[in-house]
Amino acid sequence: MRECMLCVALAWGAAAVSAVGSDDDRLLSVGAEARFDYEWFRSDGTTNSAESGFKGKYLAVRVDGSIVPGLTYSWRQRLNKMHSDVSFLDATDWLYLDYAVDRWNFQVGKEVVAMGGWEYNRAPVDIMCGSLFWNNIPCYDLGVSAAFSPAEGHTLLAQVVQSPFFTREHRDMFGYNLMWDGRLGPFHALWSVNMIEYRPGRFISYIALGNKFSFGNVEVELDLMNRAASHQTYFFKDCQLQADVAWRPDRRWRLFAKASYDFNHTDTDADLAVLSGTELTVAGGGVEFFPLVKSRCGLRMHAGCFYAWGKNTNPADALQDKTLFVTAGVTWQMDFFNLKRR
Numbered sequence: 001m002r003e004c005m006l007c008v009a010l011a012w013g014a015a016a017v018s019a020v021g022s023d024d025d026r027l028l029s030v031g032a033e034a035r036f037d038y039e040w041f042r043s044d045g046t047t048n049s050a051e052s053g054f055k056g057k058y059l060a061v062r063v064d065g066s067i068v069p070g071l072t073y074s075w076r077q078r079l080n081k082m083h084s085d086v087s088f089l090d091a092t093d094w095l096y097l098d099y100a101v102d103r104w105n106f107q108v109g110k111e112v113v114a115m116g117g118w119e120y121n122r123a124p125v126d127i128m129c130g131s132l133f134w135n136n137i138p139c140y141d142l143g144v145s146a147a148f149s150p151a152e153g154h155t156l157l158a159q160v161v162q163s164p165f166f167t168r169e170h171r172d173m174f175g176y177n178l179m180w181d182g183r184l185g186p187f188h189a190l191w192s193v194n195m196i197e198y199r200p201g202r203f204i205s206y207i208a209l210g211n212k213f214s215f216g217n218v219e220v221e222l223d224l225m226n227r228a229a230s231h232q233t234y235f236f237k238d239c240q241l242q243a244d245v246a247w248r249p250d251r252r253w254r255l256f257a258k259a260s261y262d263f264n265h266t267d268t269d270a271d272l273a274v275l276s277g278t279e280l281t282v283a284g285g286g287v288e289f290f291p292l293v294k295s296r297c298g299l300r301m302h303a304g305c306f307y308a309w310g311k312n313t314n315p316a317d318a319l320q321d322k323t324l325f326v327t328a329g330v331t332w333q334m335d336f337f338n339l340k341r342r
Contacts, residue, residue: 026072028065030337033298034058035125037329044322051318056080057329058125060093065339072098093140105147113139114159114177116192116208117223119242119260128286128304128327131260132312132319133225133240136273138164141175153183163197165272173197188212204229204270217248229270238264238271251293257285258306280310282319286327298333 035058041048059080066072076093089095089110096109112121119127119134127134143161150156156179163173179192190210198204209224223242228234239262246256263279264271286304308323319325 025341026065026338027341028063028337028339029335030061030063031333031335032059032061033125033331033333034060035329035331037327040324040326041318042324043320048318048323058331060125066341067097070100072100074098089142103149106145107147108144110140110142111145111159111161113141113143113161113164113175113194114145114157114179114192115139115194115206116179116190117210117225117242118190118212118221118244119210119223120208121190121210125331128302129258129282129284129306129325131240131242131282132262132278132280132317133260133273135317135319136314143175155181157181165196165198170200173200186214188214198229198270198272202229202270219246219248220244221246227264227271227274229266229268232266232268232270237266238274240274252290254288254290255285256287257283259283275313277313278311280308280312280319280321282306282308284325297335298331300331301329302331303328 034056036054037057038054039052041051057080058078060076060078062074062076064072064074073096075095077095078091078093092110094110094112096107096111098105098107115121115137119131120137120139141161141164143159145157145159147155147157157177159175159177159179161175161177162171163175166173175194175196177192177194180189182189182191189212190208192206192208194206194208195203196206205228207226211222211224213220213222221242221244223240225240225242226235227238227240232238240260242258242260244256244258246254248254259282261281262274264274264276265279266276268276284304284306286302288300288302290298290300292299304327306325308319308325309321312320
């Protein structure tokens with residue numbers, strides 16, 4: 001199966017870099033985004049001094065443009081992320097070529113791993129307090145993908161990537177992903193099925209159902225995920241539920257409440273994001289203020305408060321039983337340079 005999927009992947013990659021498609025007059029655009037926060041963690045009555053304090057959360061540069069009409073590129077480099085594998089690409093969120101023709105898009109490079117769920121697909125700079133799964137799943141990796149739009153508002157995507165759980169000793173580990181991005185009136189779905197190699201020759205499967213409902217100034221997101229591997233009951237043993245309700249009274253304000261529930265009642269080591277024996281709930285809310293809605297530069301001020309309770313069998317996570325988390329900060333985005341074709 002692996003050899004077959006790799007042949008398909010190489011074919012997609014070749015198509016992505018060899019053809020010409022629809023018009024795009026953007027030759028080069030360069031921008032940056034940054035976020036700085038003050039965070040405070042208090043667990044079971046004791047302040048976590050190692051996790052509390054001022055933090056530079058994100059600092060990234062983004063470059064986009066087109067090589068020829070229909071063949072575009074995008075690059076986002078995180079400047080405050082460590083190179084864990086002694087590689088410049090470790091701090092690269094994405095760097096890919098995309099070729100569009102008719103109803104097809106072919107992409108090759110470092111990409112967002114195609115996984116359903118609205119929390120997972122939101123930009124990290126927009127997450128105040130992520131769920132346990134979100135905090136522990138790598139979401140960018142090298143690979144190829146092909147997307148087809150059968151009708152307006154619907155896209156089907158197939159992707160082969162290096163496994164997010166690869167190691168230096170075993171780089172030849174892969175993830176195979178199928179995803180549907182669909183709109184039906186006020187409903188917007190981000191659904192996927194995923195098969196991820198977590199050890200050489202051993203796979204964990206995800207069914208991720210991201211559901212968004214939009215009603216005027218109110219948006220409701222509900223993510224459901226089931227995770228399973230060999231030697232365990234397939235459904236409802238290792239799961240996540242995540243809900244987010246947001247209200248925008250006007251363009252400058254966004255108020256939201258959020259809750260997530262992660263549990264792993266298996267006795268296997270297949271889930272590397274939510275460890276066996278974990279059952280943790282995180283709930284809270286926050287507010288965002290956008291003072292420059294008419295400016296070319298984006299500016300956001302935000303604050304939030306969250307509480308976690310239950311059991312987390314991973315002691316390295318900041319969110320543990322009886323943890324109070326408070327955050328406040330500022331985010332800004334700027335366009336430095338834009339060059340269009342004549």
